Amino acid sequence: MRHALPFLATALLAAPAIVHAAPAQATPPLQKSVEQAYPQLDYLFQKLAKEKDGITMDGQAALKSKDKFLPGKIATGLADLLVHLPANDPRLPGMLCDYADLADLTIGMANDTWGIYYYIGALHRLKQAGLLERAVRPATLETLRKRLDWRTFVRLPSYELIDLPTNYYGVAFSIARLRMLMGWEDGTSGEVLLDKMLKHYATYSGEYGFSDETDGQGRFDRYSILLAAEICERFIETGLEVTPELKALLRKSAEVALNSATSDGTGFTMGRSLGPYGETAMLEILSTAAYLGVLSPEEKEYAYAYSARIAERYMRFWYQPGMHSVDMWNGGRRTDTYRGKHRILGENFSLLHQLIATNEMWNRAGMKDVAPRQDLAAWLERTRPKFSLTRFARGEHDRALGIWRDKGHVFSLSIINGGQSQHANSPYYPLPFAHDVVAGVADSGYAHPQLMPKFTLADGSELIATAWMKDIEAKPQGAGQLVTYHQDALTRLGKNVPVPDARIKVETRYSLQPGAITRTDRYTPASPLDIRKLTLEFGSFSGGATVNGNTVRFKEGAVQAFEVGGLASCKAEPADGSLEWRAPYGQMQTVVSCASGAFSMREPLVVSWTIRYGDKQQ
Numbered sequence: 001m002r003h004a005l006p007f008l009a010t011a012l013l014a015a016p017a018i019v020h021a022a023p024a025q026a027t028p029p030l031q032k033s034v035e036q037a038y039p040q041l042d043y044l045f046q047k048l049a050k051e052k053d054g055i056t057m058d059g060q061a062a063l064k065s066k067d068k069f070l071p072g073k074i075a076t077g078l079a080d081l082l083v084h085l086p087a088n089d090p091r092l093p094g095m096l097c098d099y100a101d102l103a104d105l106t107i108g109m110a111n112d113t114w115g116i117y118y119y120i121g122a123l124h125r126l127k128q129a130g131l132l133e134r135a136v137r138p139a140t141l142e143t144l145r146k147r148l149d150w151r152t153f154v155r156l157p158s159y160e161l162i163d164l165p166t167n168y169y170g171v172a173f174s175i176a177r178l179r180m181l182m183g184w185e186d187g188t189s190g191e192v193l194l195d196k197m198l199k200h201y202a203t204y205s206g207e208y209g210f211s212d213e214t215d216g217q218g219r220f221d222r223y224s225i226l227l228a229a230e231i232c233e234r235f236i237e238t239g240l241e242v243t244p245e246l247k248a249l250l251r252k253s254a255e256v257a258l259n260s261a262t263s264d265g266t267g268f269t270m271g272r273s274l275g276p277y278g279e280t281a282m283l284e285i286l287s288t289a290a291y292l293g294v295l296s297p298e299e300k301e302y303a304y305a306y307s308a309r310i311a312e313r314y315m316r317f318w319y320q321p322g323m324h325s326v327d328m329w330n331g332g333r334r335t336d337t338y339r340g341k342h343r344i345l346g347e348n349f350s351l352l353h354q355l356i357a358t359n360e361m362w363n364r365a366g367m368k369d370v371a372p373r374q375d376l377a378a379w380l381e382r383t384r385p386k387f388s389l390t391r392f393a394r395g396e397h398d399r400a401l402g403i404w405r406d407k408g409h410v411f412s413l414s415i416i417n418g419g420q421s422q423h424a425n426s427p428y429y430p431l432p433f434a435h436d437v438v439a440g441v442a443d444s445g446y447a448h449p450q451l452m453p454k455f456t457l458a459d460g461s462e463l464i465a466t467a468w469m470k471d472i473e474a475k476p477q478g479a480g481q482l483v484t485y486h487q488d489a490l491t492r493l494g495k496n497v498p499v500p501d502a503r504i505k506v507e508t509r510y511s512l513q514p515g516a517i518t519r520t521d522r523y524t525p526a527s528p529l530d531i532r533k534l535t536l537e538f539g540s541f542s543g544g545a546t547v548n549g550n551t552v553r554f555k556e557g558a559v560q561a562f563e564v565g566g567l568a569s570c571k572a573e574p575a576d577g578s579l580e581w582r583a584p585y586g587q588m589q590t591v592v593s594c595a596s597g598a599f600s601m602r603e604p605l606v607v608s609w610t611i612r613y614g615d616k617q618q
Contacts, residue, residue, distance in 0.1 A: 027372045030304065033311035034359040036319075037352045041081040043324050044348060048074070049098040052105055055345070058323050058330075062345035063109070070346045071106040072118030077349030078102065079122035080356050083129045096134040103140050113153050113164070117171050118350075120148045120178045121237070127182065145184050150175040150193065159196055165213050166204055167223070169197035170231055177238035197231070209252045210392045217419030217497075218399045218467075219428070220392040221271025222281045228253045229285040232292060233361075247294050252390075254289040257282050258299065259388050259403045262410050262435070263377035265309035266585075269433035270401070270414035272336050272422065272442060275328045275584040276318045279310045280354040287361035302379045304362060305372035311355055317585075318351075326351055332577065332587025336442040377408070387481040387512065389474045392416065398472040402432075402483050404512045408616030409434045409558070411517065413483060413510060417467040423491065423498040426450040429466055432510070432517050436541045436558045437613055439583035446493045448537050448580055448591075453521060453567075453607045455490070455504065458530035458598075463490035465506045465521065467498035480513035503529055504601075520608040525601045534596040536609065538562055539581040539588040545572035552592050558613050562592055566607035570594040 048055055055062045063070070078099055085092050111119060123144065126132040136144070150172040153162050161168050176190035205211045211227045213219040228249040235242045242250075260268065260282075267279035286303040289295050295303055320327040326348050327333065329341040339347060362368070373379070384405060392399040402413035411432040418428030427440030431451055440450060446462065455463040468487040475482055486507045489500035504523050511518040542557025550564040552572045564570055572592045575581040581588040 026374055027305065027308050027312055029369050029371055030308040030311050030359055030362055030367065031369050033308065033315050034355050036315050037355050038081060038084055040319070040324070040348070041077055041352055044345070045078050045081055045095065045098065047324075048078075048102055052102075057325055057344045058341070060342055060344050063106075065342040065345070066110075067343045067346045068110045068112040069115035069118065069350075070343075071109050071111040072115030072120075072122070073346040073349040073353075074102060074106060075122040076118040076353050079125050079135075080353055082131055082135065083125055093134075096131060099135045100137050100140070103136050103144075107140055107143055111147070113168060113171050116148045116150070116152070117174050117178075118353075119144065120175055120182065123148075124178050124181055145182075148175065149179070150189070154193070159192055166200040166215075167211065167213065167227055169193060169200055170227070170234060173197050174234045174238065177234070177240070181238060201227070201231070205249075208391050208393065209249045210390075212393065212399075214419040217423075218393060218397060218417040219419040219422060220399055220401070220416045221414075221428070222268035222274070222278055223271070224392065225253045225256050225268070226281045226284060229288040232288050233284065233357075236288070236291070236361075242292055247292055250285075250289055250292065251294045253285050254294060254299075254303075256390055256401070256403075257285045257289075258303065259384050259390075259405075260410055260412060261303075261306045261376075261380055261384070263306075263309070263380060263408070265306070265311075265313035266435045267310065268412070269410075269435060269439070270412045270416075270427065271440075272418075272425070272427050273339055274427070274442075275333070275335055275339070276314055276326060276351055277339075278584070279313065280351060280358070283307050283310055283354065283358040287358040287365065290365040290367070291361050298383075300365070300367075301373055302376055302383075304367050304370065305374070305376045305379075307358070307362060308372040309376065311359070314351070314355060328584065332582050333585060334442050334579065334582035335584060380405070387474070389472075389483075391472075394472075396470075397467075398469050398485065400472045402474060402481075402510075402512075404432065404481065404517075406512070406514055407614065409437060409613065411437070411512070413512075415469055415472055415483075415485060417469075417498060420497045423467055424449075424493055426452075429464075430469065430508075432512070432611075435585070436616075437611065439539075439541075439585075439588070441539070441580065441582060442584060444580070448539075451519070451536070451538050451609065453523075453534060453536045455523075455534055456532045457503075458532050460532075461501065462493040463501050463504060464493065465490050465508065465523075467491040468500055477511060478513065480511065483510040483512065484508065502526055515614070516610055516612045518608060518610040520606065522604050522606050523601075524604045529601045531596075531599050531601050533598065534567060534607075536564060536567055536594040536607070538592040538609070539575065540590045540592065541583075541586070541588055543574075543589040545590045545592070547572050550594065552590075554590070557589065558616065559611055560614055561610075561612040563610040563612070564592075564594045564608070566596075566605060567594040568596040 053063045173193040179185045210224045267282045290300045328335045388403045390401045399416045404411040411434040413432045415430045424446040426444040452464045469485045472485040489502040492499040492501040507522045509520045542554035542559040544555025550570045552562045
């Protein structure tokens, strides 16, 4: 590989970074934005072929990242490039040789679960394109046949996953089907894994159709909404007919995606592992829904327009030409450890593959090179409900997602819990998340719980109201909506799992009104309780703060004011680039801190906050 792919390379390198506003110029067709993925892949291909295991990206030793999916991501990303080239391209023979060298280079590296799926999918695409024999040497292919196996993480004869979440049944099923298509096994195991996958989906999605990532602890996030589309994709990819039941689940996911859609190409805002993945999840859901015909013709047009803006945003905002990389780590951006900067090479390949694969799905849905509708904002305003409540679980504890659309903002009132390992992290708090208004902090812990009053008791216990929601209800309130629920205990912090502490219970009310969201908590002690301190913090993207009593006003940004009731005093200070106040897409500017000193809690205590915001800048 000696020459960069010529198409769009100049435009790609010159593309400026933007923030969150919708593009001033007409959004290009999805295909045109995604074409910019290929020069990026070509750069990475050349760099790998030249530097091999010494490759570095933005200071990271990219092949020494301990990313157990990386060999598969390399294989699939570079296969995307190879199958895109014309058969008579003079560079193809040399690139195939380089691919074979890289396969030999990575053959000894750890490659688990998703990495296996990525790798065998790449081999299948190369086989379909008639390139496999030239891209992978016979001895390497034989080694891959033995190693790219779902049995490495599924226990036989029970077909139980080995210490993995239930969604990995989908990965195992996909690998089994692809092994069959490669001629490496028959279809028996794939059928068993399919049955396991669908039964587990039904068990952990309950009556509402969205999968809990835990065994009933209530962790629902973008992946819970994405999973139905992923399963449908695996059916399409391996030649199975998608069942009516799966299409019905996909329709539910598509409804949430459309209700959450924005005119600027931003995506899901709640839960972990967001950044560009909060946006490509939308691409996967809507492209699959369009291909399978579960969208109306009008919905299809505007879902495509939204998808085109997501792809354009990836190229303008997430991709940084100076790095030759997606950037989820610099300029005030922050990810969870799972997507840490040490995984920079794999993140490039997986995201570019998602763009390419979803674009192909849109092409198959008849939208290749179609100019997107430019009135997306008006359509969303006209057709999507101002408020919707999607239930995830109901019973001993409730889980739900309220979506509030107002003044161009889309708030995701995510009333869930992160369960084991995630419950104390702010992306899983019951908050109204919205770009540039309220964001969680990846792997935040509970030292600074975003917008959640924290009780520190005399015995040192720290309590917040995050895990035990019951009786979630919503009803109209004036021009807006009222959402209520209660908890018979707060969460005692400090453990990997949420621990109920019934010394305090709470009733919570969210009032969603035009230009203002108010949360009111009524805390009631089971018996007189000594409190060492009560604190509340808000990391805001707005700047120029002034404080008058417990009201903070901002000169710049979407949030105009933040008002607090029930605490003794508040102050506002610049975030000053603090790592503790960074969102997936950028640095928060101001930290508001409110507190009350020691007191004896004998009667119910009401704590409230109001966020006042203006029109979203387009």
